[in-house]
Amino acid sequence: MDQHNHPNPVSVIKAENGIAVIQIDNPPVNALSHAVRLGLKQAIEQVEVDESIKGAVLHCLGRTFIAGADIKELGKPPKQPYLPDVIAYLDACSKPLVSALHGTALGGGFEVAMGCHYRVALPQARVGLPEVKLGIIPGAGGTQRLPRLIGQEKAADIITSCRQVKMTEALEIGLIDALIDENDLLEGAKSFLIKQFGTGEAPVSISKRPIMETNEESYASLKAKVTKRTRGQISPIKALESIDNAATLSFEEGMAAERAIFLELASSDQAAALRHAFFGERTIAKVPGLENIDPRSVTDVAVIGAGNMGSGIAAAFADAGYSVTVVEMSEAGLEQGKGRVAGIYQGGVKRGKLTQEQAERKIASFSFTTQLADLSRSDLVIEAVFEDMQVKKDLFTNLQSVVGPDCILATNTSYLDINEIASVLEKPENVVGLHFFSPANIMKLLEIVDAEKTAPEVLATALAVGKKLRKIAVIAGVCDGFIGNRIWARNRQLLEFFLEDGAEVEDIDKAMLEFGFPMGPYSVFDLSGLDIAWAQRKRKKTSMKPAERYVEIPDLLCEQGRLGIKAGKGWYDYEDGSRKPQPSSEVAKLVASERVRKGISQRKLSSEEIQKRVLAGMINEGCKILQEKIALRPVDIDMVLLNGYGYPVWRGGPMFAADQLGLADIVRTLKEMEAEYGEGWEVSPVLAACIERGMKLAEWQCTE
Numbered sequence: 001m002d003q004h005n006h007p008n009p010v011s012v013i014k015a016e017n018g019i020a021v022i023q024i025d026n027p028p029v030n031a032l033s034h035a036v037r038l039g040l041k042q043a044i045e046q047v048e049v050d051e052s053i054k055g056a057v058l059h060c061l062g063r064t065f066i067a068g069a070d071i072k073e074l075g076k077p078p079k080q081p082y083l084p085d086v087i088a089y090l091d092a093c094s095k096p097l098v099s100a101l102h103g104t105a106l107g108g109g110f111e112v113a114m115g116c117h118y119r120v121a122l123p124q125a126r127v128g129l130p131e132v133k134l135g136i137i138p139g140a141g142g143t144q145r146l147p148r149l150i151g152q153e154k155a156a157d158i159i160t161s162c163r164q165v166k167m168t169e170a171l172e173i174g175l176i177d178a179l180i181d182e183n184d185l186l187e188g189a190k191s192f193l194i195k196q197f198g199t200g201e202a203p204v205s206i207s208k209r210p211i212m213e214t215n216e217e218s219y220a221s222l223k224a225k226v227t228k229r230t231r232g233q234i235s236p237i238k239a240l241e242s243i244d245n246a247a248t249l250s251f252e253e254g255m256a257a258e259r260a261i262f263l264e265l266a267s268s269d270q271a272a273a274l275r276h277a278f279f280g281e282r283t284i285a286k287v288p289g290l291e292n293i294d295p296r297s298v299t300d301v302a303v304i305g306a307g308n309m310g311s312g313i314a315a316a317f318a319d320a321g322y323s324v325t326v327v328e329m330s331e332a333g334l335e336q337g338k339g340r341v342a343g344i345y346q347g348g349v350k351r352g353k354l355t356q357e358q359a360e361r362k363i364a365s366f367s368f369t370t371q372l373a374d375l376s377r378s379d380l381v382i383e384a385v386f387e388d389m390q391v392k393k394d395l396f397t398n399l400q401s402v403v404g405p406d407c408i409l410a411t412n413t414s415y416l417d418i419n420e421i422a423s424v425l426e427k428p429e430n431v432v433g434l435h436f437f438s439p440a441n442i443m444k445l446l447e448i449v450d451a452e453k454t455a456p457e458v459l460a461t462a463l464a465v466g467k468k469l470r471k472i473a474v475i476a477g478v479c480d481g482f483i484g485n486r487i488w489a490r491n492r493q494l495l496e497f498f499l500e501d502g503a504e505v506e507d508i509d510k511a512m513l514e515f516g517f518p519m520g521p522y523s524v525f526d527l528s529g530l531d532i533a534w535a536q537r538k539r540k541k542t543s544m545k546p547a548e549r550y551v552e553i554p555d556l557l558c559e560q561g562r563l564g565i566k567a568g569k570g571w572y573d574y575e576d577g578s579r580k581p582q583p584s585s586e587v588a589k590l591v592a593s594e595r596v597r598k599g600i601s602q603r604k605l606s607s608e609e610i611q612k613r614v615l616a617g618m619i620n621e622g623c624k625i626l627q628e629k630i631a632l633r634p635v636d637i638d639m640v641l642l643n644g645y646g647y648p649v650w651r652g653g654p655m656f657a658a659d660q661l662g663l664a665d666i667v668r669t670l671k672e673m674e675a676e677y678g679e680g681w682e683v684s685p686v687l688a689a690c691i692e693r694g695m696k697l698a699e700w701q702c703t704e
């Protein structure tokens with residue numbers, strides 16, 4: 001239902017005992033659209049003037065209390081009444097107000113709740129101020145009222161972590177005043193208010209309260225931690241600044257300062273990028289052509305191969321409530337697999353995420369077998385066995401005689417041709433790729449690979465499964481590397497060119513860290529092991545055109561046993577088992593001698609140039625992927641990089657950045673790169689087509 005056209009989203013219902021109900025009905029999540037703000041203001045005026053009303057409950061219909069400002073309105077000029085003013089009306093109301101919370105009272109929603117004198121909630125409700133995740137700060141008193149309610153340190157934790165607080169904690173720290181245990185939230189809230197009348201105490205609005213005490217030392221250490229974690233994102237720092245103001249300025253001054261920061265951030269590039277990420281996550285789930293297709297029901301899932309990947313996949317499914325069978329072909333392999341699955345949950349116990357008992361119950365919920373015949377009832381089988389075409393073909397051939405006709409056969413291959421795997425089956429329409437990222441129970445990204453014969457119903461089922469797994473599931477077509485690894489392989493090539501052309505390993509890592517990646521790429525290569533890419537490089541080398549530039553340095557490192565952290569040396573040196581990278585003189589020497597051997601005249605590359613080319617390279621490969629219809633839309637590519645490759649979310653993704661920076665600029669950089677790097681680096685015609693038509697890359701449709 002369209003939130004903007006919903007008539008009369010706020011009404012005042014007069015009940016007995018002089019208590020009125022201010023009711024909000026703005027599906028799907030009761031966002032604070034202009035109509036809701038206006039309605040709330042009018043409602044509060046009515047409560048104020050109507051002498052028969054002694055107090056009011058603020059309550060929302062549907063699945064949740066107000067889930068926040070209307071994010072669709074955030075980038076646009078705000079329309080009156082502004083939210084802080086509406087909340088000021090609530091705050092100043094002479095009659096007691098209680099907000100009745102259910103679902104998720106987030107952002108502006110929780111700010112509204114803090115504008116009321118009291119908050120009561122159902123036990124399953126969650127509250128939070130996740131604005132920082134959208135590149136802004138709470139802009140309607142959140143940074144000023146929350147420290148008054150629970151102190152600066154707790155406020156800073158909730159605001160900068162963006163987490164949703166559960167009700168047991170909320171009650172304990174004073175975010176809410178009471179839990180309503182009975183099912184009828186509204187009745188419970190009314191009873192709460194009547195009890196308050198009985199006490200005879202006049203309610204005090206939060207704005208009038210002094211700031212709650214905070215432990216200065218631990219507040220300072222929290223601030224230091226947050227600042228270190230931001231990696232270029234401004235909003236958490238600005239939120240801390242505003243929370244600090246709560247202690248040094250009056251409420252009114254603090255509110256004015258908060259508003260100024262909010263407005264400045266709301267129109268920033270970072271906030272636009274983070275909104276793109278928010279809506280992008282929801283857009284990718286909407287796949288043209290699949291809207292009206294019912295997914296098959298999936299409850300029994302089997303995972304074949306219990307290596308690191310397979311056991312992670314099995315855990316991901318078990319955690320989402322599926323019944324999971326793990327298959328290994330040998331008893332010994334199965335024992336190891338059991339150990340890996342158990343290790344995942346024992347790790348959870350060590351990190352304090354699970355109790356020992358919960359872990360044991362989880363582990364006991366898996367079935368383990370060496371017999372494919374045990375999979376006759378499976379709805380979905382995922383193979384995560386050795387990356388070998390023949391092994392996979394044989395496995396699927398054997399499987400088809402065991403499983404039912406509607407069982408979906410998925411492969412977790414990262415680069416084998418799924419069309420070829422499917423070709424051995426009588427029902428290739430049941431085959432789909434489910435490409436997980438390691439560790440599969442933690443990483444958010446899932447590429448769903450739509451093979452040539454995959455049935456729409458199978459694809460719809462894979463999407464539904466991805467949603468239940470709470471993954472960011474992106475549909476990709478069949479090609480070497482699908483979306484993510486294909487762009488990443490291209491990027492790796494570029495990073496190698498930088499090295500050969502004159503940049504040092506640590507300069508490149510530094511440039512990428514400054515860009516906002518959590519680790520430098522060469523440190524990542526060392527962490528994952530250089531031999532993994534070696535195999536991929538060998539494969540790639542056979543299909544390369546003779547004129548394509550190839551950098552031998554990584555192969556030479558592998559030949560010298562420099563396989564990364566596990567070998568104690570890779571691109572960096574790791575002394576005495578330490579994981580701390582130290583620049584390696586041996587690598588520097590090798591690089592220098594390769595430059596001489598190839599007659600490359602060394603040149604310095606600035607961080608800026610490295611970043612510019614990395615971005616342009618990703619955009620170009622992304623455009624090629626669009627042209628080949630490997631990705632459905634530019635936003636799908638962004639979601640892959642944001643959720644699987646550490647691309648800084650506050651930059652929105654490379655395709656988003658292309659529009660922000662201007663396509664003509666990107667093409668200019670790419671032309672330079674093409675002139676220097678030659679074969680394989682041709683500028684994608686998609687960019688020229690967008691420029692010619694005066695359209696944004698974001699508008700590119702893969703039907704073109």
Ligand code: COA
Binds near residue numbers: 071072134
């Ligand atoms: N403004 C506008 N639209 C919103 C919205 C908001 N604050 N929050 C959610 N929506 C929309 C979603 O885009 C989605 O629309 P669609 O069905 O057209 O795709 C719909 O509401 C349902 O949201 P969805 O996230 O799919 O549902 P959910 O039940 O999984 O999660 C929430 C509900 C509220 C937890 C989640 O939507 C959320 O975190 N929203 C943002 C909350 C927030 O950041 N508020 C602070 C804003 S300042």
